[in-house]
Amino acid sequence: MGLSGISLLTTTYSLILQHQSLLLCLRAKGFGLDLKKDMEGVDYLSDERKKAQFDVEAMKIAWAGSLEAFQLSDRMAKLVANDPAFEKFTRPMLGRKELIKNTLRKAAHGWKLIVDLRLTEEEAKWLRLYIDEPAYTDLHWGMFIPAIEGQGTEEQKKKWLPLAKKMQIIGCYAQTELGHGSNVQGLETTATFDPQTDEFIMHSPTLTSSKWWPGGLGKASTHAVVYARLIVGGEFHGVHGFIVQLRSLDDHSPLPGVTVGDIGMKFGNGAYNTMDNGVLRFDHVRIPRDQMLMRVSQVTREGKIMQSDVPRQLIYGTMVYVRQTIVADASKALSRAVCIATRYSAIRRQFGSRNGGPETQVIDYKTQQSRLFPLLASAYAFRFVGEWLKWLYTDVKERLAANDFSTLPEAHACTAGLKSLTTSFTADGIEECRKLCGGHGYLVSSGLPELFAVYIPACTYEGDNVVLLLQVARFLVKTVSELGYKKPVGTTAYMGRVASLMQNNCAVQTAEGWLNPGAVVEAFESRAARMAVRCGQQLAKYENPEEGFAELSADLVEASIAHCQLIVVSKFIEKLQQDIPGKGVKQTLEVLCYVYALFLLHKHQGDFLATGYLTPKQASLANDQLRTLYSKVRPNAITLVDSFNYTDHYLGSILGRYDGNVYPKLYEAAWKDPLNDSDVVDGFYEYVQPILKQKLRTAKL
Numbered sequence: 001m002g003l004s005g006i007s008l009l010t011t012t013y014s015l016i017l018q019h020q021s022l023l024l025c026l027r028a029k030g031f032g033l034d035l036k037k038d039m040e041g042v043d044y045l046s047d048e049r050k051k052a053q054f055d056v057e058a059m060k061i062a063w064a065g066s067l068e069a070f071q072l073s074d075r076m077a078k079l080v081a082n083d084p085a086f087e088k089f090t091r092p093m094l095g096r097k098e099l100i101k102n103t104l105r106k107a108a109h110g111w112k113l114i115v116d117l118r119l120t121e122e123e124a125k126w127l128r129l130y131i132d133e134p135a136y137t138d139l140h141w142g143m144f145i146p147a148i149e150g151q152g153t154e155e156q157k158k159k160w161l162p163l164a165k166k167m168q169i170i171g172c173y174a175q176t177e178l179g180h181g182s183n184v185q186g187l188e189t190t191a192t193f194d195p196q197t198d199e200f201i202m203h204s205p206t207l208t209s210s211k212w213w214p215g216g217l218g219k220a221s222t223h224a225v226v227y228a229r230l231i232v233g234g235e236f237h238g239v240h241g242f243i244v245q246l247r248s249l250d251d252h253s254p255l256p257g258v259t260v261g262d263i264g265m266k267f268g269n270g271a272y273n274t275m276d277n278g279v280l281r282f283d284h285v286r287i288p289r290d291q292m293l294m295r296v297s298q299v300t301r302e303g304k305i306m307q308s309d310v311p312r313q314l315i316y317g318t319m320v321y322v323r324q325t326i327v328a329d330a331s332k333a334l335s336r337a338v339c340i341a342t343r344y345s346a347i348r349r350q351f352g353s354r355n356g357g358p359e360t361q362v363i364d365y366k367t368q369q370s371r372l373f374p375l376l377a378s379a380y381a382f383r384f385v386g387e388w389l390k391w392l393y394t395d396v397k398e399r400l401a402a403n404d405f406s407t408l409p410e411a412h413a414c415t416a417g418l419k420s421l422t423t424s425f426t427a428d429g430i431e432e433c434r435k436l437c438g439g440h441g442y443l444v445s446s447g448l449p450e451l452f453a454v455y456i457p458a459c460t461y462e463g464d465n466v467v468l469l470l471q472v473a474r475f476l477v478k479t480v481s482e483l484g485y486k487k488p489v490g491t492t493a494y495m496g497r498v499a500s501l502m503q504n505n506c507a508v509q510t511a512e513g514w515l516n517p518g519a520v521v522e523a524f525e526s527r528a529a530r531m532a533v534r535c536g537q538q539l540a541k542y543e544n545p546e547e548g549f550a551e552l553s554a555d556l557v558e559a560s561i562a563h564c565q566l567i568v569v570s571k572f573i574e575k576l577q578q579d580i581p582g583k584g585v586k587q588t589l590e591v592l593c594y595v596y597a598l599f600l601l602h603k604h605q606g607d608f609l610a611t612g613y614l615t616p617k618q619a620s621l622a623n624d625q626l627r628t629l630y631s632k633v634r635p636n637a638i639t640l641v642d643s644f645n646y647t648d649h650y651l652g653s654i655l656g657r658y659d660g661n662v663y664p665k666l667y668e669a670a671w672k673d674p675l676n677d678s679d680v681v682d683g684f685y686e687y688v689q690p691i692l693k694q695k696l697r698t699a700k701l
């Protein structure tokens with residue numbers, strides 16, 4: 001028997017098993033049979049797994065970054081998955097109060113594990129990630145502590161960090177107000193120095209100065225780093241961070257002068273509603289002078305302002321740190337959605353049955369592949385660019401510690417731009433995955449609606465994505481304007497070759513010609529350079545540069561996107577120049593890298609053609625190559641998503657189950673819905689039966 005015959009047999013066998021298992025479930029409802037008799041333990045995706053052309057265990061390590069990182073993450077994932085305290089499937093059905101209480105319980109249980117098992121900070125971070133429930137602890141560990149670490153003096157760190165790290169205080173990051181989020185310099189909360197008492201008076205002078213949004217503020221935090229206008233001697237000295245106690249450490253009640261609460265329900269069921277985003281007002285609340293974070297500026301006992309030799313922008317440092325972590329999280333969210341959609345696409349069959357044989361797996365439709373595989377490739381691309389960004393951030397941090405501030409502008413531009421690019425793409429990608437799963441993707445049990453609802457605010461928090469791209473644009477315009485006398489470095493080094501990038505056109509002549517890293521990078525560099533230079537030329541026509549910038553801002557955003565896409569493509573290619581062990585691992589990643597680059601090239605071919613770098617023929621050859629690449633991804637699709645090493649608990653999706661046992665489990669889950677507790681719905685006798693029994697007088701009806 002040929003290979004195709006074997007595959008037909010095994011597929012048919014799989015189908016029969018699925019069918020039997022479904023029958024058992026159907027009977028279970030009607031005849032009280034034991035549901036456990038469904039085909040539990042059968043791997044419906046085993047045929048798919050046999051198709052892999054690479055070593056999946058080695059790919060898991062490549063995805064995790066190292067063997068140690070893989071083992072750590074795997075350990076934490078299993079710890080959470082095997083602990084019933086972290087059950088999350090009922091979350092979308094809970095009311096707000098139950099939801100928050102449940103989250104507080106999980107956070108407490110998580111903390112107990114961290115203490116009892118003496119987990120390291122890295123292990124604790126992964127544990128929280130796998131608990132997979134937004135909670136006040138995200139902001140405590142993710143922003144409050146980093147703000148003190150980045151902006152506090154040595155003395156302040158010594159006092160506050162041990163308290164925070166032992167969770168003897170709980171903190172949040174209170175920057176945004178009702179009236180201003182993006183415009184940080186427009187914040188209205190005041191911190192006025194009182195030289196008589198050596199204190200700052202924290203005050204909310206207007207309604208719009210109310211702090212609004214900070215996570216963890218609403219119900220959990222005892223403290224906050226509050227960003228406020230520093231006023232000394234009646235003069236405004238910029239926005240600074242202040243550590244302010246909000247609630248009693250005994251009974252948690254708000255301290256005198258503090259009004260604090262939750263801002264209310266947000267998008268989706270469950271989802272981000274586990275977080276107590278809060279509102280906060282101060283009525284002349286006094287704090288000691290040494291609670292202003294004073295690494296950047298100091299206020300002396302006499303009321304003098306002293307500037308350190310660190311740049312003022314360091315006050316924004318926590319945002320640089322968090323944006324970097326958000327890029328890493330984008331790859332996690334996208335890979336989760338892609339894992340669900342890929343596994344389900346291999347299970348789902350529609351049309352194409354011949355002679356009574358099985359129907360076509362929807363993953364074999366070219367349209368499905370052209371929507372799904374670029375998302376799969378992007379998840380890997382974001383993983384590797386996130387890894388690089390972490391390195392960049394660590395490097396900047398070390399430089400800052402040694403008073404070298406030269407790379408801060410680039411770190412700001414990269415974190416802002418990549419945060420924007422990856423979160424926007426991921427949010428759209430999760431929704432695309434929902435559609436790739438057809439109707440069942442709309443079920444909460446698919447895991448996709450909640451993932452989408454939790455994820456989409458990432459396009460807004462930590463900097464609105466358009467506002468952040470405009471920051472990248474400022475950096476690019478500055479780089480272009482300085483080209484005559486300053487050699488660009490780092491991610492803008494390609495601008496140093498601007499003359500040739502503006503002149504040389506693409507040399508690719510065949511579809512295979514696109515399988516060349518040099519050709520791909522040059523295409524992205526030329527497009528980015530040409531778009532930035534074109535913006536620079538347009539801007540030069542304006543007498544007032546700010547007016548020009550505002551007028552051209554939509555084009556500037558596009559130039560920033562081109563620059564950020566170049567970074568992601570280049571970092572993927574650089575990753576492939578490293579030693580990546582494991583049979584077929586590097587080759588498979590190479591295919592994904594070309595899929596990522598050529599997909600972008602196809603999607604944005606308007607840019608490549610309009611800048612004159614490509615001819616329509618070359619763009620079309622890139623698309624031909626892309627189709628060929630999809631065929632190369634196809635046999636590896638399931639094992640590429642297995643390589644994320646996600647537990648079924650973390651995925652939280654019936655459609656994405658590792659064993660592919662989708663239909664019986666969907667069926668079983670439906671019967672667990674509280675609506676199905678009784679056959680006759682609550683409210684039937686009050687609201688439905690009277691309608692059924694009515695005697696209508698209107699003849700026409």
Ligand SMILES: CC/C=C\C/C=C\C/C=C\C/C=C\CCCCC(=O)SCCNC(=O)CCNC(=O)[C@H](O)C(C)(C)COP(=O)(O)OP(=O)(O)OC[C@H]1O[C@@H](n2cnc3c(N)ncnc32)[C@H](O)[C@@H]1OP(=O)(O)O
Pocket residue numbers: 134138139142143173175176181182183184185215313314316317319320322325326329408409412454455460461462463464467471474
């Ligand atoms: C479900 C969640 C799951 C997982 C998450 C897990 C882990 C992550 C942890 C927590 C995340 C969880 C929840 C989300 C929490 C979200 C928290 C927040 O949203 S906090 C609030 C964030 N707010 C913002 O981001 C505000 C955006 N605005 C700004 O950043 C800026 O103020 C602005 C837009 C840059 C202002 O522009 P403006 O022109 O007015 O700026 P300035 O005059 O003040 O300064 C210009 C000058 O400074 C440079 N610069 C600006 N920003 C920075 C920076 N961050 N670093 C370094 N340099 C900066 C800028 O380039 C200019 O430089 P110049 O040209 O003058 O040289």
Ligand SMILES: Cc1cc2nc3c(=O)[nH]c(=O)nc-3n(C[C@H](O)[C@H](O)[C@H](O)COP(=O)(O)OP(=O)(O)OC[C@H]3O[C@@H](n4cnc5c(N)ncnc54)[C@H](O)[C@@H]3O)c2cc1C
Pocket residue numbers: 139173174175176179180181182183212213214215272277457460461462463464465466467470
């Ligand atoms: C879930 C969630 C959690 C959050 N957590 C925190 C937290 O813990 N702490 C905290 O301090 N904050 C938090 N925030 C607030 C968040 O940081 C801000 O909402 C965010 O920075 C966007 O600011 P904004 O709301 O003022 O938007 P706006 O700036 O008002 O944006 C509205 C629109 O105006 C556009 N726009 C604004 N400025 C410009 C411009 N210059 N040019 C062109 N277009 C512009 C934007 O693109 C957008 O389309 C959170 C927000 C959310 C949704």
